[in-house]
Amino acid sequence: MQTSPDTDNKIPVQTLxxxxxxxxxxALGCSVLLPVAxxxxxxxxxxxxxxxxxxxxxxxxxxxxxxxxxxxxxIQQLTRAGWSVVLRRLSEFISMGVIPLSVLVxxxxxxxxxxxxxxxxWANTKTVADDHLLHAKSPYxxxxxxxxxxxxxxxxxxxxxxxxxxxxxxxxxTGDPELTLLMERRSGPALLLYAFTLSFAAIDFLMSLDAHxxxxxxGIYYFAAxxxxxxxxxxxxxxxxxxxxxxxxxxxxxxLHDVGKLLFAFNCFWAYIAISQYLLIWYANIPxxxxxxxxxxxxxxxxxxxxxxxxxxxxxxxxxxxRWMKRNPAALCFWAVYLxxxxxxxxxxxxxxxxxxxxxxxxxxxxxILINVCCTIGVGGIFVAGILKFAGEKSLMPVRDPRLEESLxxxxx
Amino acid sequence: MATTIEQPxxxxxxxxxxxxxxxxxxxxxxxxxxxxVRDAGYSKWDTHTPFPLHGxxxxxxxxxxxxxxxxxxxxxxxxxxxxxxxxxxxxxxxxFIISGKPLFSIPASIPITFELSVLLSAFGAFLGMLGLNQLxxxxxxxxxxxxxxxxxxxxxxxxxxxxxxxxxxIDTGEFLKSLNPLHVEDFWSDVESPKLPRSLVLxxxxxxxxxxxxxxxxxxxxxxxxxxxxIHIVPDMDFQPKLKTQNTTSIFADGRxxxxxxxxxIPRGQYKDDxxxxxxxxxVLPEDQDVITIAVQDEQKPADEKAADAxxxxxxxxxxxxxxxxxxxxxxxxxxxxxxxMMARGKERYRIYCSVCHGLGGEGDGLxxxxxxxxxxxxxxxxASYHTENVRKLPVGRLFHTISNGVRxxxxxxxxxxxxxxxxxxxxxxxxxxxxxIDAKDLRKEEVEKLRTTK
Numbered sequence: 001m002q003t004s005p006d007t008d009n010k011i012p013v014q015t016l017x018x019x020x021x022x023x024x025x026x027a028l029g030c031s032v033l034l035p036v037a038x039x040x041x042x043x044x045x046x047x048x049x050x051x052x053x054x055x056x057x058x059x060x061x062x063x064x065x066x067x068x069x070x071x072x073x074x075i076q077q078l079t080r081a082g083w084s085v086v087l088r089r090l091s092e093f094i095s096m097g098v099i100p101l102s103v104l105v106x107x108x109x110x111x112x113x114x115x116x117x118x119x120x121x122w123a124n125t126k127t128v129a130d131d132h133l134l135h136a137k138s139p140y141x142x143x144x145x146x147x148x149x150x151x152x153x154x155x156x157x158x159x160x161x162x163x164x165x166x167x168x169x170x171x172x173x174t175g176d177p178e179l180t181l182l183m184e185r186r187s188g189p190a191l192l193l194y195a196f197t198l199s200f201a202a203i204d205f206l207m208s209l210d211a212h213x214x215x216x217x218x219g220i221y222y223f224a225a226x227x228x229x230x231x232x233x234x235x236x237x238x239x240x241x242x243x244x245x246x247x248x249x250x251x252x253x254x255x256l257h258d259v260g261k262l263l264f265a266f267n268c269f270w271a272y273i274a275i276s277q278y279l280l281i282w283y284a285n286i287p288x289x290x291x292x293x294x295x296x297x298x299x300x301x302x303x304x305x306x307x308x309x310x311x312x313x314x315x316x317x318x319x320x321x322x323r324w325m326k327r328n329p330a331a332l333c334f335w336a337v338y339l340x341x342x343x344x345x346x347x348x349x350x351x352x353x354x355x356x357x358x359x360x361x362x363x364x365x366x367x368x369i370l371i372n373v374c375c376t377i378g379v380g381g382i383f384v385a386g387i388l389k390f391a392g393e394k395s396l397m398p399v400r401d402p403r404l405e406e407s408l409x410x411x412x413x
Numbered sequence: 414m415a416t417t418i419e420q421p422x423x424x425x426x427x428x429x430x431x432x433x434x435x436x437x438x439x440x441x442x443x444x445x446x447x448x449x450v451r452d453a454g455y456s457k458w459d460t461h462t463p464f465p466l467h468g469x470x471x472x473x474x475x476x477x478x479x480x481x482x483x484x485x486x487x488x489x490x491x492x493x494x495x496x497x498x499x500x501x502x503x504x505x506x507x508x509f510i511i512s513g514k515p516l517f518s519i520p521a522s523i524p525i526t527f528e529l530s531v532l533l534s535a536f537g538a539f540l541g542m543l544g545l546n547q548l549x550x551x552x553x554x555x556x557x558x559x560x561x562x563x564x565x566x567x568x569x570x571x572x573x574x575x576x577x578x579x580x581x582x583i584d585t586g587e588f589l590k591s592l593n594p595l596h597v598e599d600f601w602s603d604v605e606s607p608k609l610p611r612s613l614v615l616x617x618x619x620x621x622x623x624x625x626x627x628x629x630x631x632x633x634x635x636x637x638x639x640x641x642x643x644i645h646i647v648p649d650m651d652f653q654p655k656l657k658t659q660n661t662t663s664i665f666a667d668g669r670x671x672x673x674x675x676x677x678x679i680p681r682g683q684y685k686d687d688x689x690x691x692x693x694x695x696x697v698l699p700e701d702q703d704v705i706t707i708a709v710q711d712e713q714k715p716a717d718e719k720a721a722d723a724x725x726x727x728x729x730x731x732x733x734x735x736x737x738x739x740x741x742x743x744x745x746x747x748x749x750x751x752x753x754x755m756m757a758r759g760k761e762r763y764r765i766y767c768s769v770c771h772g773l774g775g776e777g778d779g780l781x782x783x784x785x786x787x788x789x790x791x792x793x794x795x796x797a798s799y800h801t802e803n804v805r806k807l808p809v810g811r812l813f814h815t816i817s818n819g820v821r822x823x824x825x826x827x828x829x830x831x832x833x834x835x836x837x838x839x840x841x842x843x844x845x846x847x848x849x850x851i852d853a854k855d856l857r858k859e860e861v862e863k864l865r866t867t868k
Contacts, residue, residue, distance in 0.1 A: 275523055282520045285512065322481075411467060 013172075013399055014246050016093070016391040027385035034378025037371050044367045046357050052108075052118045054372040057351040058379035059104045060205060061229070061344055064222065066097035066383075067198055068230025070157060071223070073164050074194065077180075077187040082406035083258060086250040089398050090237060092168055093391040094230065095161040100386030102154040104379060108205075109150045113143045120146075122211045133212055133288075141208055153201045160190050165390075168398050175400035198223055209354040213292045217277045222350075224270040229343040231263035235336035239329045241396070250397055253327050254412050260326025260335070264316070267339060270346075271313040295353050299363035304349050312342040348372060429602040433585055435571045435594035436560050440466050443569040446592040447472040450571060453588060457574035461555075461564045480541050487537025488530045495529035496522055510784075554600050572600075690748035692832055694810030694817075697742055704741060708818040708825060709734050743810030749836055759841030762834045766826060775799035775845040794822045799842060800849045812839045 016023075041051025069091045076084045076091075108119065117124035121134070122141040128134045134141070164183060171179045199219025207218045215221075238256060242248045281289045296305050316339060325331045352372065355362040362368070398404060437443045440462065447460055451474040460469060503509075504517035514521065543549070555561050555572060564570055571594075573585050582599070589597045645651065656662055656670040665672070674680065685692035693705055749755070764773065772778035777796040785793040797804060816835045819825040826835070853861065 275520075279520055279523065283514075285514075 013395045013397075015393050015396055016246075016388060017393055018246060019244055024385060024388050027381045027388060030377050030381030031385065032378070033374045033381070037374035037378055040367075040371050040374065044371070046362075047367070047371065049118055049355055049357065050368050050371045051375065053352055053355050054368070054375040055379070056108060056119060056205070056209075057347055057372060058376040059101055059108070060222075060351070061347045061376060062097060062379055062383040063101045063105070064226030064343070064347065065229040065233045066095050066101060066161075067157065067194075067223075068226040068228075069094035069234070070098070070161055070164075071191075071194060071227065072230060072234075074160070074187040074191050077164070077183045078191060080184060080403075082403040083255070083410040085401045085403050085407035086247065086397055087234065087238070087255060087259070088401075089168065089394070089396055090241075090247075091230075091234065092161070092165040093387050093394075094233060094237075096165060096390040097383050097387050098154065098157040098161050099390065100382050102158060104382065105150065105154070105205075109147050113147045115143065120208060120211070122208065137211060141211060146204060149200065149204055153197045153204075156193055156197045160194065163190075165394075168401075169394055171401060172395050172399055177402045180402055198226075206350055209351065210292060212288055215277050215281070215289075215292070217273060221270075221273050221277060224266060224273045225343055225346050225350075227266040228263065228270050228339055228346075231259060231266060232336040232340035232343065235259050235263060235332050236340065239333040239336075242329065247396055250408055253329070254410050255407075256329060256332055257323070257326045257412055258410075260320075260332050263336065263339065264320050264326070267313070267316055267320075271317075274308070274313075295361045296349065299361065301349070301353050301364060304345065304364060308342070308346060308349060312339075312346060316342075344376065428604050430575050430582060431554050431600050431602050432575045432580075433573045433582075433589055433597055433599050434555060434558055434561060435573075435589040435592060435597045437569040437571070437594050438567070440569055442593070443571070444468060444472045446571055446594070449592055450573075450588075453579075455573065455577055455579055457577035457580075459572050459574075461561075461570040461572065463565050463567060463569075478545065480538065480545060483541035483545075484534050484537045487541075488534035491529040491531070491533030492526050494533075495526040499525055554602055557603075558598060558600055560596070560598065688748070690744045690810070691836075694744055694748075694813035695742055696744055696810075699741055701737075704737050706818055707734055707738070708815075709738065709820050738811070738814070741810075743808035743814070745808045745810070747809060747836060747840065749833070751840060755837045755840055756844065758834065759837030759839070759844075762830065763838050763841045766830060767838065770796050770823070771799070774849075775842065792822075796823065799846050805846055805850075809839050809843070812842060 037054065038051055041047035044050065072091045073088060073095055076088055112120055112123045115123055115125070117127065121127050122137065123143050128138050167179050167183050202219045202222035206222060207214065235256070238247065238251055238259065242251060278293065281293060295301060316335060319325065320335045325335065352368060353361065437446065443460060443462065444466065447469065450458055451472065460473060499522045500517050508516050510516065560568065561570060573580060573589065586597060658671045660670045661668045662670045689695055689698055768779055769781045770779040775798065777798045782795055786795065813835055816830065816838060817825055817827040
């Protein structure tokens with residue numbers, strides 16, 4: 001392992017606090033839209049359902065970004081990656097978003113625990129008793145066990161995010177290379193824990209919205225979606241921070257290029273997973289499996305599905321493949337924003353078609369989109385405010401990481 | 414030495430100046446020099462280094478490669494070929510409905526399209542790279558320079574091509590010297606090809622001769638006849654010292670390898686006379702044993718066959734067979750105990766073997782039949798419905814006989830279905846017939862209600 005004793009002399013410690021109070025104010029300002037969405041939900045007909053589903057969509061959209069960050073942090077430690085050290089602290093901050101989200105998801109869990117079946121039909125004991133399949137699944141899908149698993153999932157994620165951030169911050173003070181070795185050793189089992197908790201959380205919170213349906217690839221689908229979201233978020237953050245003269249020296253165009261490559265790669269991975277899920281179900285044509293895709297082709301959802309196929313895969317695949325697109329900060333930022341929106345549509349498409357009023361699946365409506373956008377901006381504001389709060393006065397870069405030198409000199413061939 | 418003057422131009426071509434070579438011992442010096450050459454406006458020149466140098470592309474002003482476009486074109490071509498091929502094969506050339514899917518659909522085509530796009534992209538990348546780099550190139554006149562040998566070790570070179578419009582031997586030489594190289598030298602085209610080493614010529618000739626030998630042998634063998642058996646490289650138990658059907662042998666007097674039954678014996682498993690109703694569907698075996706295995710052959714002629722070609726005896730023979738079968742002493746009761754289990758078995762077997770033609774309800778509307786009708790197959794005879802008066806009146810033994818030996822286009826199923834299962838199918842068939850005959854008054858109230866609500 002390379003160590004460079006004079007590294008900390010050269011690198012000035014920068015923190016997110018240098019951005020001033022404006023980002024926090026903007027984030028908190030955005031969060032006002034969450035109550036607005038709630039009020040809109042009270043006004044519109046069937047608005048409570050719309051709000052509940054939108055709220056779930058918004059929290060799990062933000063959660064996917066944080067979980068992507070957590071994965072990135074752990075995989076960088078596991079593979080002893082050198083290039084990414086300058087980006088790692090920012091990723092660690094983003095992964096801390098699981099803490100505000102754990103609070104935001106809590107109302108969903110409590111309402112479900114109280115037997116409210118707005119979101120999850122299996123929470124209603126009467127429905128379960130009448131439905132053979134739900135009854136068979138009830139040993140797993142029941143409110144008590146659901147709440148317990150919520151504790152396990154969010155407990156694990158908060159623990160992992162805090163662990164990797166705290167060890168990394170501790171190294172800023174001591175410069176002890178042992179901490180890097182420790183994180184390397186821990187990241188293997190941590191990734192296993194992460195893989196299981198993420199897959200099952202996706203199954204519990206999103207897939208069980210349609211409890212009759214199941215897909216064995218669903219956990220990976222949510223994971224792929226999350227990584228697209230995270231790399232978009234990371235790219236946007238980096239371009240923004242560089243424009244504010246933060247990390248401008250350490251993070252150069254080579255790092256942006258690699259973030260762009262990973263964003264592109266995981267976008268293709270998402271498409272691969274999505275087509276894998278679709279193709280098997282399309283081929284088998286079993287009624288209980290097609291029940292997922294059929295409503296997503298009717299009542300306006302077909303347009304959303306096609307938007308995903310063309311907008312989420314085809315267009316970025318053709319235009320974002322070029323090298324210069326990833327090396328030009330403005331172009332990279334454009335594609336990151338674009339793919340973040342596509343990722344939002346993806347989660348929207350996963351969650352919202354499950355709304356049924358009196359057994360009739362709902363069409364895409366203006367009210368639905370309005371409430372959902374307000375809700376996402378509101379939850380996103382709280383999410384970003386949480387990240388800024390946890391980032392606080394901590395350095396924006398692991399200034400005494402033993403591989404920092406390697407990262408600073410990183411160069412794509 | 415007067416003779417040497419006679420063919421001067423053929424032997425001695427004038428060597429041409431191909432370019433100049435400047436040697437450096439430091440990558441940074443090379444990059445600095447490259448920038449100056451670039452700025453001087455030369456277009457045909459190159460640098461040679463022992464390892465990839467960061468920044469040399471910019472220093473040389475090399476334009477970004479067009480390879481991605483070649484790869485993209487090849488990939489698109491692969492995708493187009495894949496989609497076109499699948500469309501042609503599945504929807505045009507051999508349309509065949511598989512599990513109710515459309516003949517051509519995008520989701521089913523995606524894996525092949527993906528594979529072929531990737532394959533052709535890879536070809537495009539590999540061959541395009543070779544083509545753009547003008548590879549493979551085994552020899553370059555620069556190789557004659559002693560100094561240039563260190564290019565794979567620790568030296569860095571700039572080569573200026575003489576075909577460059579700005580090139581002039583003196584000016585370019587001066588210019589190169591101004592870049593502070595270790596030294597500058599020129600390189601010339603070859604007057605004569607360098608001689609190949611004797612051993613290499615010998616070895617290559619030998620390999621060539623060896624390569625020609627197998628095809629030559631094959632050609633020879635294919636064009637001549639021989640009495641000896643062909644060479645069998647991997648025998649794979651192809652030759653076994655055993656007797657087979659349809660062959661001759663000298664062991665037996667009659668020369669047949671397959672032996673006729675020995676009189677007064679019964680092959681193992683073939684004795685059925687102890688339960689004639691069960692195995693034949695008959696109360697007793699008739700005098701004429703051949704009727705046991707006959708089936709009523711097609712009475713319908715294919716539409717395209719002319720009446721003159723039809724053998725006049727055929728309808729008569731068929732009628733005679735019908736008569737013969739009708740007179741046999743068929744059993745009217747099941748020769749085995751009728752149970753629920755047997756009914757379930759019969760239903761299962763019926764759905765496996767019979768329903769594809771006869772339909773799940775026995776109305777002759779199975780999928781195969783429907784498709785044959787749709788395609789207007791001339792030779793297809795629509796299977797009879799079980800619910801006609803004639804079929805309903807047939808004794809169970811006769812139905813059993815039909816399953817065993819077939820009727821019209823239907824082949825005998827004795828080889829596929831064991832007798833127990835054939836009886837079970839007959840039982841289920843009877844149940845199907847009964848289901849079409851039942852009077853609503855005989856049903857219980859709940860059953861009527863259930864039938865009403867079932868969609």
